[in-house]
Amino acid sequence: MADVSPDLSAKNPDWWRQAVIYQVYPRSFADADGDGLGDLRGITERLNHLATLGVDALWLSPFYPSELADGGYDVADHRDVDPRLGTLDDFDALVAEAHRLGLKVVVDIVPNHTSRLHPWFQEALHAAPGSPARDRYVFRPGKGAHGELPPSDWQSVFGGSAWRRTADGDWYLHLFAPEQPDLNWANEEVRADFRSTLRFWSDRGVDGFRIDVAHGLAKDLAEPLRDIGDIGATGEQALQRVAPGGHPYWDRDEVHEIYRDWRTIFDTYSPPRTAVAEAWVPGARRVRYARPDELGQAFNFEYLEAPWHADELREAITVALAGARAADASATWVLSNHDVVRHASRLLLPPGTDPAAWLLSDGTEPALDTGAGLRRARAATLLMLALPGSAYLYQGEELGLPEVADLPADALQDPIWEQTGHTRKGRDGCRVPLPWTTSGPSYGFGPGPGWLPQPPSFASYSVEAQTGAEGSTLELYRTALRLRRKLLEGETLSWTPDTPAGVLDFSRSTAWRCVTNLSGVPVPLPPGEVLLASGPPAGSAVLAPDTTVWLA
Numbered sequence: 001m002a003d004v005s006p007d008l009s010a011k012n013p014d015w016w017r018q019a020v021i022y023q024v025y026p027r028s029f030a031d032a033d034g035d036g037l038g039d040l041r042g043i044t045e046r047l048n049h050l051a052t053l054g055v056d057a058l059w060l061s062p063f064y065p066s067e068l069a070d071g072g073y074d075v076a077d078h079r080d081v082d083p084r085l086g087t088l089d090d091f092d093a094l095v096a097e098a099h100r101l102g103l104k105v106v107v108d109i110v111p112n113h114t115s116r117l118h119p120w121f122q123e124a125l126h127a128a129p130g131s132p133a134r135d136r137y138v139f140r141p142g143k144g145a146h147g148e149l150p151p152s153d154w155q156s157v158f159g160g161s162a163w164r165r166t167a168d169g170d171w172y173l174h175l176f177a178p179e180q181p182d183l184n185w186a187n188e189e190v191r192a193d194f195r196s197t198l199r200f201w202s203d204r205g206v207d208g209f210r211i212d213v214a215h216g217l218a219k220d221l222a223e224p225l226r227d228i229g230d231i232g233a234t235g236e237q238a239l240q241r242v243a244p245g246g247h248p249y250w251d252r253d254e255v256h257e258i259y260r261d262w263r264t265i266f267d268t269y270s271p272p273r274t275a276v277a278e279a280w281v282p283g284a285r286r287v288r289y290a291r292p293d294e295l296g297q298a299f300n301f302e303y304l305e306a307p308w309h310a311d312e313l314r315e316a317i318t319v320a321l322a323g324a325r326a327a328d329a330s331a332t333w334v335l336s337n338h339d340v341v342r343h344a345s346r347l348l349l350p351p352g353t354d355p356a357a358w359l360l361s362d363g364t365e366p367a368l369d370t371g372a373g374l375r376r377a378r379a380a381t382l383l384m385l386a387l388p389g390s391a392y393l394y395q396g397e398e399l400g401l402p403e404v405a406d407l408p409a410d411a412l413q414d415p416i417w418e419q420t421g422h423t424r425k426g427r428d429g430c431r432v433p434l435p436w437t438t439s440g441p442s443y444g445f446g447p448g449p450g451w452l453p454q455p456p457s458f459a460s461y462s463v464e465a466q467t468g469a470e471g472s473t474l475e476l477y478r479t480a481l482r483l484r485r486k487l488l489e490g491e492t493l494s495w496t497p498d499t500p501a502g503v504l505d506f507s508r509s510t511a512w513r514c515v516t517n518l519s520g521v522p523v524p525l526p527p528g529e530v531l532l533a534s535g536p537p538a539g540s541a542v543l544a545p546d547t548t549v550w551l552a
Helices: 040-045 047-053 088-100 119-125 188-203 236-241 255-266 283-290 301-305 310-326 370-386 415-419 473-487
Strands: 020-024 057-060 104-109 163-165 171-173 208-211 274-277 296-298 332-334 390-394 503-507 513-517 530-533 547-551
Touching (some): 047 473, 255 274, 274 283, 283 296, 283 310, 301 310, 310 503, 370 473, 370 513, 370 547
Parallel strands (some): 020 057, 274 296
Antiparallel strands (some): 163 171, 503 513, 513 547, 530 547
């Protein structure tokens, strides 16, 4: 693996290798116009928060025109801004201000599907079966005497069949919500359109792209369509159990041809545009997406999914670093995002709990100690920020926000809630608008209430409440990011031998060392100057449970 310095200058093509990227979920970040939805102008007005936090880039989740059937990931136009969130001029102003503050800008690209409101899909619905308009998507006749059965047993990630019947009897594929019809990536018109999309945003100054469902574009559409039986629709186990020929719609070999084509576009810019794959596939296969001639990075979800256990975390770290080295990429680390329970709550859930599900396996809601969850979250963050590679933060984690678990049923908007017959709450609990101030109708999110209700506890988590407060989670993040930038050196770590059970201990260089106590009992604090700690070891000879310390 290349030994690079943390040079994040505009001309450095490797700025992303050890960068800290902050994910902004636009509808929940800041509302400038008072309609309850966060918007681009609100983000621009709050960019100084990211600059003072010390991150290197912001990643914008979808801000495109959408009916919000899936939180904006149902895109009606990949080259425009949702009018409720602003205009292209507002986007240009955001990029300009970000660059002025020294921040790179990464945007979400959603290539697996469109919104049902996309002009192409509306044209397809009014076209005849077998027409060129329908070939941009995946339309098929149904089974049964009258075509009344779905073309295959493929399942939606959100629950139920992945097929929806149209008025003329044809069926279309939607691996997610019915409002998100899948594109046919065997169609050259689809490929050409996304080349234009990548150039469109790159020409507007975007520095990189996060690729949604990167493992889902290529599909085996040979007739007859192959059923999946009990293999399942999602998850790594499904991909490991699949019959010869590969899964019919996840992680197919043909998808890499698409990304090699995209890389030729990225490399026409100076510096080259970066990309990171969201690919929920086994690590040994995920590294293919991160190769230099493809996307360059791929999210490491084993680390996110690992329980709060030293041996399992060490294994996840070791495997991820080896995979990144093999791909000549840098590792990626993430603890929270818009799809999973916030880690200040998730790290207390029983091992094996689905990170995207709040309800436990018996259908009950967990009763969690928010103080214990925050201690673990702070320790996990310092551990993550000490690892070689790039770290992705999710808005609000720097405030220590927990999952909002008690949203009323009539407020829930995630399609998972409806498609699972109200058995899974979905992801709204991690998407509640941010608190900026200690008072106001939405704690500074906007001049009125936000699109999801905030609990009263958000006042004490707000940016205003934590700024300058000794020991606050916000100040911990600010200090950690400032120190990290000074300490970075190379992209390797060395595990310390003979550490106590339940302790992770490694050195990044001769300059600093990271020690995390996951054992549940105090352990001796190793010698060295304490640079930063997630909890209170100062003046103590022991390292408390659920605590990370950086030592010189």
